[in-house]
Amino acid sequence: MTDFNSATAGIPDDDPTRSLTVVDPDDPATTHISLAGGTYTILISGEQTNGQYCLIDMLVPDGGGPPPHRHDFEEMFTILEGEIEFTFRDEKRSVRAGSTVNIPANAPHNFRNVSGAPAHMLCMCTPAAQDEYFMRVGDEVASRDAPPPQLTDGEKAERRQRAAELAPVYRSELL
Structure with a gap:
């Protein structure tokens, strides 16, 4: 547990x-990424938080994840x-709207929308970098409700290959 009373602990000056x-x-300037059939909107990037965290708005289609x-x-x-x-x-554990789930670092996991309709969630990663990974492996789209690009089988295979190759760069492992 953190010792907040430590005499050596100080708050840095405002930056x-x-x-x-x-x-x-x-906002049209907001970045929206089509990934795995869903749309991930980068609300707060690691660049904006000095790498402390990123916040991603996720619209996940039924069955997606x-x-x-x-x-x-x-x-x-x-x-x-x-x-x-x-x-x-x-x-496996089903979680409904209103709940929050924390996945500890290094733990194997995945998720799937089992709603029968699109699901909406916020995802925070700390420290940041997942936002950059998504931008490098997904396809930018114009808005949150833009349809995903129609990719050929070859393009889908290329995206999967790129995700696998870049995963270690972003401290991730596909299982």
Whole structure:
């Protein structure tokens, strides 16, 4: 546990080069990524937080979700709409809107939308980098409700290959 009374602990000076971040997910300047059939909107990037965390708005189609994976950073999900089945260390658990799930670093996991309709959730990763990974392996789309690009089988295979090759760069492992 952190010792907040430590005499050596001090709060650094304010960094005036950093500014307040306010994001409208429907602002045309916001980055939207089509990935695994869903749309991931980068609300707060690692660049904006000096790498401390990133916050991603996820619209996940029915049946959608990533393959099993693990990474060396914490990942937290708040389900806003729908029902998500999380598989954590081979154990399945359904989580409904209003709940928050934290995935500890290094633990094997994945999720799948089992709502029968699109699901909506927020994902925070700390430290950041997942936002960059998604931008490098997904396809940028114009808005949160833009349809995913129609990829050929070859393009889908290329995306999977790119995700596998870049995973170690972003401290992740596809299982």
